[in-house]
Amino acid sequence: MSESDTELAKDLGLLSALTIGIGTMIGAGIFVLPGVAASTAGPVVVVSFLIGGAIALVNALSVSELGTAMPKAGGGYYYVNRALGPLFGSIAGLGDWVGLAFASAFYSIGFGQYLATLVPIPGLLFLSEVQVGALVAGAVFVGVNYVGAKETGGVQTVIVTLLLAILTLFAVQGWLSFDFATLLGDGGVAPLGYGAILPGTALVFVSFLGYAKIATVAEELKNPGRNLPLAIVGSVLIVTVLYAILVSIMLGVVPWPELSQSAPLTQATQVAFPGGFAGIAVTVVTLGALLATASSANASILASARINFAMGRDRIVTNWLNEIHPSYATPYRSILVTGGIIVVFIAALGRDIEVLAKAASVLHLVVYALMNAALIVFRETDPEYDPAFRVPLYPLTPALGIVLSLGLLAFVGQEELLLSAVFVVGAIVWYLVYARRNTERRGLLGQFILDRGGDLPDPVVGAAAAVSPNGSGRSEDRPTTMVAVSNPRTEQALVTLGAALAKHEGGRLLATHVVQIPDQTSLEAAAAQRGRISQTSDRLLADARTDAEQFDVPIETQTVLSHEGFAEVFDVAREHGVDRLVIGHGGAKLAGGRVRSRLDELTHDLPCDVLVFDGQEFDPSEILLPTAGGHSSDLSAEVARALQATVGATVSVLHVADDRDEGRVFLEEWASDHELDDVELLVETGDVETAIGEAAANRSLVLVGATERGLLSRVVGESLTLSVLDEMETSVLLAERPRPRSLRERLFGRAKSAN
């Protein structure tokens, strides 16, 4: 059930993905912008469209590569956040989000313009009639998304096919009325000079934003390795050709200075079609325009919900936004907030469609530039980066993407740049005051710079360190003891143990509730779980908090959903840079008989010191510490010392030797090496298991360090030879330290990243 059902859930095929892209883009470039664009550049504006298409294509190649490497919700935001870190992630995420809101406001205004040609709309207060129409339309789009319109792939394909049919009809009839003299007009191809081409591109670039929306649903795409690049690059190529042809025809039908600023295609249709058909044709074209702008706005609202989700997942914004409505099954809060922004934009800026178009473009261009930089960072620093589609001519293509995206900004106009700068600065402030304390994931670039602290100039390293996330201001430098709690019966024992150890070294406690779930969906999806914590989890972790507070140890809690239990605990420990992990024996068995080989591998590569507690109640008053040396007994000695200091434990060290005198010499030396003062030294001869069993009888806890590596794996595999431990009434604490070599590597690695 697991694999195939999850695959079933991804029901967006190539055609669907293409129609998302084309459907979103077609609305702006043909129905809304030609009039305004022609008035800024003249007939040569066709070239503006072609250049816009070319810039979009370069970026589309990069989006495709990143999308096939990481088919994740959120698109541009996700890649930037992963590569360049959460500061730039915040800029990309909020920029993309607000950019989509600008675009939606723009599409709504376009809708309003065509609506005004069909029905009379009154102006209201400071709002023009178009704005009123746009506000009504925007409110309807948001309302429909709030309730969750039941749309199907079929409807979407029909809409796009219908639009293409309408446009083809116009193209054919328009071609018949096409006149070169009209196209060239009095001033030739470039009456306003060739210098007007690029400002024209800056204006019409909003027509090419649709392809990025395909990337925001990459996570839901069938076979993304193939379909994502085909849909993204394909939709850009198709609409670029369409724009060039249709805008040329429009300008050959109506002279450019006369082309309508608000409903250009209606006007061109009126002129192109012969008298009797003009009325019908105009109505059809107008309805097509309404359909096109509505579907563009709709796709933008859906795309912003994906970006919010991705940002919430990384805690750049609160996950509260992403709550799903219990009856409508929609991310209603995200939709309402986005809708609110759209309405404000329509009301405040809707009089000038240019401002909305350019502001949307600027923010997207900033995101594209960051995304191209992200691509370079992935290729250069991440050995696991493995996209199915690779941009040709690397590193030229992404570099060109950065240059073209930032270069186009120069032609946008100051007002829009300023407006967009406000949002970028706002995103930075947002990161510094909110996201920095909440997000934990550091970008590859920051990691790369900090890892090479010595080789790079100090200001660079300093800057990277200064903007690194610190995750709720928590003291990341403190040693961290992670306690994996899953069973309310052993929670107190484990947390008490963890808290005692954390207190001794001035560390902090991380209580992790591992909720084991059946094999249903990818581990990845389960591991990404955040936010809402169920009642049981809440209570369990609240208990943990109370228990830890009695030791006055700082504690954090989290819930992890997993179907791999034990392995997941290791992953979480690794991810959080945990120094010591405390689990219950039941926890060690969580994984049951599943994928034994993988487990063996896991337990031979411990993420940190691991303590496995087997018992109901943690009572460290009388500790027995059997030792035969070995590096894991270093750990048990440390634990014993910590318990002596924090809870006043009495410790007896036991060594079983062949010769009593040699045994005593060994034990005294071992105890002093490990700074164990005030301990009782017991030396026995004979059978190890019997000796341990007898000594343990009147003690409350047996603390065993693994004498050879792999003790833990044998516990998990239930082939522990020290069967005596299983039969004892006394609680047992097993301590295993990772192999010395990997430990040194780990310390080395951490020392670098702690800079």
Place this chain on the structure above:
Amino acid sequence: MHLFDHLLVPVADERDAVATADALTPHLEAVDRITAVHVVQKAGGAVDKAPLVKRQQDGIELLAAVERALWDEDVVVRTRIAYGRNVAATIVDAALETDATAIAFRSRGGNRLVRWLSGDTAVRLVSNPDIPVVSLGTSDGSTTGAAPNNRARGDEVRG
């Protein structure tokens, strides 16, 4: 084979998970197995209303809540997430696929407008079933799921 040998229990949201488990508890001696299912509604080729991964996570969570609520009971609990355009049809399909003997569900109530807008799964589930369907009541007779009472009782049961 008895009617209640293997119940398929659809669960829609978190509140529903707790309430459904509560509603089932008094009847468990007659039940051997329970398969709790959460349906993620798909758009079938259009962009979904909500992010897929978010809904999968929510599904995992609320199914885990059902499992925990029935943890101490003498019944085998399995869970699964199903995907489909039509929630009612997907529930019936899941029941047939898992060889359930009956579907037991708790109507979530809701006013007429919500039912109309969100499509009333309860009505479609019982109107033309391929498999016996049991509508679970709550012990206080309310089907609208007045949350505070149900939750308090749920806590006692599991606490």
